[in-house]
Amino acid sequence: MNRRPGFFVYGLLTAFVLGSCAPLYWSFLVGSHSREVLTKRVPPLLPGGHFWDNAQRAFDAVPFWKALGNSLIVSGTVATSVVFFSTLAGFAFAKLTFRGRTPMLVFVVATLAVPTQLGVIPLFIVMAKLGWVGSLWALIVPSLVTAFGVFFMRQYLLDALPDELIDAARVDGCSLFRTFWTVALPAARPAAGILWLFTFMATWTDFFWPLIVLPASNPTVQIALQQLQSGYYVDYSLVLAGATLSTIPLLVLFVLTGRQMVAGIMQGAVKG
């Protein structure tokens, strides 16, 4: 709406943002106090000095660094693969004419909302047959493409890539793949970056499938977190120090690219 917002709007927004930050601060707060402090009810509202002690205990309790490496490998590979194959297919759907294009595109759109997550049981059976249960392959291979990615890139390239550029490249004798590589891929960069970010985050935060296929000795970050909380007595100084640590990589990513994330969500909403 048009008018400049007053004190009331800023007040409400500030309250909401404080609510958004509070659980993270709480996590750090609990993670920074010693076990002894926490047994005496709720900790004081200022951080204590035990965060690194608690973090150290978390590193001793679970293979945290290995989990971090695994999460990076899986999320990075999956995101890159999704972006590449989506851009390739999205380019064909947006700019090339071929028999069967429309029904194929309808198929992509129709499967957008299908919860493929529910196919975990056969997926597990297949992974077991291939001997991939317990290895990162079981996380990477089933996630190499998404219907959403194809649709997203197609929508973007439809407007962002002028037909004249493709024609010019074709006249110059470029093969279609070379045209894709030198013309479409550069033009797709803004959307590709956004798709990469969101795929990376979705893979990083996934919990259900890694819990099924990965053992305690070869976890992702989310699975390592789950192990911190095992047993009947929960040591929250340890658990929430771990939860805070596990959030830092995505927080860094958020600080660096939050602007693009916001733009991506708002663009996707308009187009989708």
Place this chain on the structure above:
Amino acid sequence: MLDAKVSPYLFVSPFFVLFLVVGMFPLGYTAWVSVHQWGLLSGQGDFTGLENYRRVLEDRYFWNALRNTISIFLLSSIPQVLIALALAGLLDTQLRARTLWRMSVLLPFVVAPAAVALIFGNVFGDRYGLANEVITWIGLEPIRWHVDTLASHVAIASMVNWRWTGYNALILLAAMQAVPRDVYESAALDGAGRIRQFTSITVPMIRPTVIFVIITSTIGGLQIFAEPRLFDTQGLGGSDRQYQTLTMYLWELGWRVRDLGMASAVAWLLFLIIVVFALVSLLVSRRAGTLKGHHRRSAPLKGARR
């Protein structure tokens, strides 16, 4: 030219091959597994027809999980959409440091559900939790968040709400910004206040986006797993399974009971439930929108729509 004829298919085929193999085939094969005896370790057994479905439908824990899932879903989706609408309305003003505000509301989205569950599990602790500390400070009785069914659902729903409200607000905000500004000007001339403009113009005009948000949160919300699973250390949904959801029930059948046949039956039932719920929320939100539309036409807001 061969290149022009063949290349398009080469470009789309990696997606289709992979998607069919790892996306659609497992979904279909779930139906095959669900009509067989199928142990996690023993593998495929006899064809048993609908026996697995019968056993699932006769299991009181299935109905329990269904109830819990719907309860948590309603407690998370309804407040979430309402708050996201209000928040988007607040953001759809001429704010200073606009990008900073938008980024701030997205912050919870970067915290993984597993971490959210651990943090909120502590906040909603039965004895030493922050929530109960505040409640007793006000003078009320502490709530047994991990014991009471409804209280546990509220706690779990609050995790979902915390993580997703800002995200959905940004989607709604994008739609709100596409509403032509002069519509508001003529409404203001007709004497409509800010709140009235919001409920009579903004919300009806962004209805498709609201429906989109509702449908996506339905599909995601009914599959909720990490939050209830990590709400306690046992991971089975409480001492009496009072917050065991359908996906948790599927997991328990498949990897605890080791009965993949029965678990597949649950997966298919859950798939159907999601389809039904998505359709119902589509119809309900459409209908609610149409009622609003009638209301608007009869209201003295000429020129509100062009």
